[in-house]
Amino acid sequence: MKGKITIVGLGPGNKSMMTQEVVNVIDNATDIIGYSTYIKRIKPSKNLNLYSSDNRDEPQRAKDAINLALEGKNVVVISSGDPGVFAMASVVFETIDNGPDLWHEIDIVVLPGVTAMLAAAARVGAPLGHDFCAINLSNNLKPWHLIEKRIRLSIECDFVIALYNPRSKSRPNEFRKTLDILRETCDDNRYILFAKSVFSDEENINIIQLKNAKEDMADMQTLVIIGSSLSKVIIRNKQDFFYTPRVSI
Amino acid sequence: MKGKITIVGLGPGNKSMMTQEVVNVIDNATDIIGYSTYIKRIKPSKNLNLYSSDNRDEPQRAKDAINLALEGKNVVVISSGDPGVFAMASVVFETIDNGPDLWHEIDIVVLPGVTAMLAAAARVGAPLGHDFCAINLSNNLKPWHLIEKRIRLSIECDFVIALYNPRSKSRPNEFRKTLDILRETCDDNRYILFAKSVFSDEENINIIQLKNAKEDMADMQTLVIIGSSLSKVIIRNKQDFFYTPRVSI
Numbered sequence: 096m097k098g099k100i101t102i103v104g105l106g107p108g109n110k111s112m113m114t115q116e117v118v119n120v121i122d123n124a125t126d127i128i129g130y131s132t133y134i135k136r137i138k139p140s141k142n143l144n145l146y147s148s149d150n151r152d153e154p155q156r157a158k159d160a161i162n163l164a165l166e167g168k169n170v171v172v173i174s175s176g177d178p179g180v181f182a183m184a185s186v187v188f189e190t191i192d193n194g195p196d197l198w199h200e201i202d203i204v205v206l207p208g209v210t211a212m213l214a215a216a217a218r219v220g221a222p223l224g225h226d227f228c229a230i231n232l233s234n235n236l237k238p239w240h241l242i243e244k245r246i247r248l249s250i251e252c253d254f255v256i257a258l259y260n261p262r263s264k265s266r267p268n269e270f271r272k273t274l275d276i277l278r279e280t281c282d283d284n285r286y287i288l289f290a291k292s293v294f295s296d297e298e299n300i301n302i303i304q305l306k307n308a309k310e311d312m313a314d315m316q317t318l319v320i321i322g323s324s325l326s327k328v329i330i331r332n333k334q335d336f337f338y339t340p341r342v343s344i
Numbered sequence: 345m346k347g348k349i350t351i352v353g354l355g356p357g358n359k360s361m362m363t364q365e366v367v368n369v370i371d372n373a374t375d376i377i378g379y380s381t382y383i384k385r386i387k388p389s390k391n392l393n394l395y396s397s398d399n400r401d402e403p404q405r406a407k408d409a410i411n412l413a414l415e416g417k418n419v420v421v422i423s424s425g426d427p428g429v430f431a432m433a434s435v436v437f438e439t440i441d442n443g444p445d446l447w448h449e450i451d452i453v454v455l456p457g458v459t460a461m462l463a464a465a466a467r468v469g470a471p472l473g474h475d476f477c478a479i480n481l482s483n484n485l486k487p488w489h490l491i492e493k494r495i496r497l498s499i500e501c502d503f504v505i506a507l508y509n510p511r512s513k514s515r516p517n518e519f520r521k522t523l524d525i526l527r528e529t530c531d532d533n534r535y536i537l538f539a540k541s542v543f544s545d546e547e548n549i550n551i552i553q554l555k556n557a558k559e560d561m562a563d564m565q566t567l568v569i570i571g572s573s574l575s576k577v578i579i580r581n582k583q584d585f586f587y588t589p590r591v592s593i
Binding site: 106107109110111112113114115116118119177178179180181184185186187188189191192199200202203205206207208209210213214216217218220221222223224225226227228229230231236237244245248249251252254327329330331332333336338339340341342 | 355356358359360361362363364365367368426427428429430433434435436437438440441448449451452454455456457458459462463465466467469470471472473474475476477478479480485486493494497498500501503576578579580581582585587588589590591
């Protein structure tokens with residue numbers, strides 16, 4: 096089998112946050128496929144074929160990548176952040192797993208990237224400095240009762256909680272219900288980070304206490320980090336720092 | 345205040361896995377401080393001061409970095425992986441928080457990196473493709489009963505679980521007890537990834553079912569990922585793929 100799939104993470108908004116390996120792979124690519132918003136981050140060139148696709152149809156995008164590989168192409172699949180965290184890598188492997196046996200032997204390389212929670216955390220300090228979890232708040236592929244169970248048990252764990260895809264126009268309710276759970280289970284001075292489009296020109300950072308948090312502070316460009324009971328804020332003249340101490344007794 | 349602290353993540357073993365921004369910062373640094381093993385990854389040069397320190401005394405390393413900044417130096421603190429995940433960033437912020445008010449205004453920039461669980465996941469597929477948590481298994485700074493509670497509740501959440509610092513010569517027991525909890529609560533065909541020194545010449549990858557897992561498969565260079573009940577393995581002629589589907593009903 097001649098073709099190959101390389102699934103890469105572009106990191107957060109800024110090109111300087113890509114790994115050197117990902118930059119090399121993109122610079123030498125002949126065929127790149129991805130969601131149109133991410134394809135726009137790739138510089139077009141004469142010998143480069145760009146395949147832009149709709150965000151909603153990730154399984155079709157995975158099939159397109161597989162077909163290009165079966166044709167002998169060395170195809171690069173791009174995601175923002177890290178491709179293994181709520182992104183294209185698991186879609187590709189799921190599609191291959193459910194496909195014919197021949198597909199199982201396709202060469203696939205995954206190149207990691209800086210996922211959104213690491214980028215958001217870095218912009219304010221070290222809120223992920225102690226045990227944490229990452230929950231995708233979209234209920235497109237799982238029922239709300241499972242999301243609710245995970246949030247409640249994560250609070251019981253006293254995890255720091257990173258919420259991916261917290262809220263969209265078509266899904267306005269999950270984040271509102273999450274805030275309701277927090278108000279029921281946490282002190283109202285619990286800190287929450289709303290980090291929008293980090294490392295890009297549209298970056299917007301807010302560290303808010305639960306009592307002041309509002310549902311419309313989150314959208315699809317926002318990564319939310321809910322501090323643990325021990326997370327602290329250092330008040331400063333400049334942007335405050337937000338961190339979670341390593342010690343918990 | 346003239347000095348500045350830049351806390352950077354070197355990513356996993358291979359230099360090509362650093363972000364371009366981190367490479368730039370290191371290439372232009374005058375003063376770099378870090379654990380001796382990571383300092384060895386930095387190329388010495390005439391105008392570069394390297395401060396190598398013991399792994400056990402992270403608070404002292406943070407104080408040394410702060411003192412260099414107070415002297416007006418632009419000091420770079422290095423961690424492997426991402427500096428915000430069980431690494432130097434939270435130590436620096438904690439030290440600053442507990443220090444005099446003057447310290448709170450020190451300029452600090454954190455540059456994220458590819459943390460170990462993302463690197464390990466990428467080498468085998470996409471085991472972190474669904475909701476997950478990251479737990480530091482070291483009981484140096486927290487009691488075992490808290491670790492145990494988090495592991496048990498994370499299994500109840502059906503999270504994929506990434507274990508950092510699973511086992512060392514001086515802490516042989518936590519990982520053994522973790523395996524005992526898994527044997528009590530999970531099917532014995534649950535998949536576990538042992539990923540040692542990924543993206544380095546010493547890389548060693550094992551995907552094992554719980555029934556075959558042994559405590560000595562983990563050490564301080566190993567990142568362990570315990571699959572959720574839905575995580576799957578694609579058997580191949582080459583290295584098997586390990587992934588977690590996005591869907592959970």
